[in-house]
Amino acid sequence: MFDISAALSGAIVEQNPEMFDGTVPNTEAGNLRSDVSNLVAEHFALATLSMSKEFKEREDLDFVSWAEDENTADLKATIASVYGEEGGEQFEQIWQGNHILAQSEYVVAAKNNDDAAKEEAENKLSTFADEFGMFLDTATEGILPAAEATELVNVHESQVLGTFDYYAAGDYTSSFDTFREGYAFTFDIGAGLADAIVTQHPDMFEGGEMVPEMPQTGMGGATANGISLQWMAWIFAGATAGLVGYFGVRRYRTRA
Numbered sequence: 001m002f003d004i005s006a007a008l009s010g011a012i013v014e015q016n017p018e019m020f021d022g023t024v025p026n027t028e029a030g031n032l033r034s035d036v037s038n039l040v041a042e043h044f045a046l047a048t049l050s051m052s053k054e055f056k057e058r059e060d061l062d063f064v065s066w067a068e069d070e071n072t073a074d075l076k077a078t079i080a081s082v083y084g085e086e087g088g089e090q091f092e093q094i095w096q097g098n099h100i101l102a103q104s105e106y107v108v109a110a111k112n113n114d115d116a117a118k119e120e121a122e123n124k125l126s127t128f129a130d131e132f133g134m135f136l137d138t139a140t141e142g143i144l145p146a147a148e149a150t151e152l153v154n155v156h157e158s159q160v161l162g163t164f165d166y167y168a169a170g171d172y173t174s175s176f177d178t179f180r181e182g183y184a185f186t187f188d189i190g191a192g193l194a195d196a197i198v199t200q201h202p203d204m205f206e207g208g209e210m211v212p213e214m215p216q217t218g219m220g221g222a223t224a225n226g227i228s229l230q231w232m233a234w235i236f237a238g239a240t241a242g243l244v245g246y247f248g249v250r251r252y253r254t255r256a
Helices: 002-015 028-056 061-111 115-139 146-168 172-200 229-255
Strands: none
Touching (some): 028 146, 028 172, 061 115, 061 146, 115 146, 146 172
């Protein structure tokens, strides 16, 4: 879908250059913003899908968990392409510990009606927001301040948990609405991070220079030594459509 939007936006700008001050949409900086936003949005969709699958003990949870791991690998590769392998490793450690694992712990606590365990998981997610905010502040040399980054992450996590909480309570209408709100918000996160990187490293995005090539991990990039992005896009779109469709059916039934 991002390839389609790139082609469409390019055609519109070429047709109506006066509306866009002679600028073009398909630049290296624009591509970075699109790629980062895509990965963060994909993370949100997979996180909420994984939590609902785990709560219902679905047999295909392992597949969604695998997709989450691939998404993490792509995000790590993107960070490493700008900040080096050490930066990528630091990102992965922060991203996994008090984040991905904490979301799973929150689901288990909800299933067991364990309020203390839920609070502990929430505290871990809050810690993650602080740690990730500081990581981004340090990496971007303060261009994306820790307080601003932390606030973005906290809003994101509240939307992830809100989507799940409504789902677990059987309020599928509110869960669907929160999902859509949270998915849209991830593009603000992607834009903020990409803009900070471009501001910090303008030489990477000027003239004809290319953004450093992203390692192929299977989910990201044009093609990989195994699974192509196009093939994975169909699977991911089907999984997301299934989640949205399920919410849609439940919304209809609850209103009937």
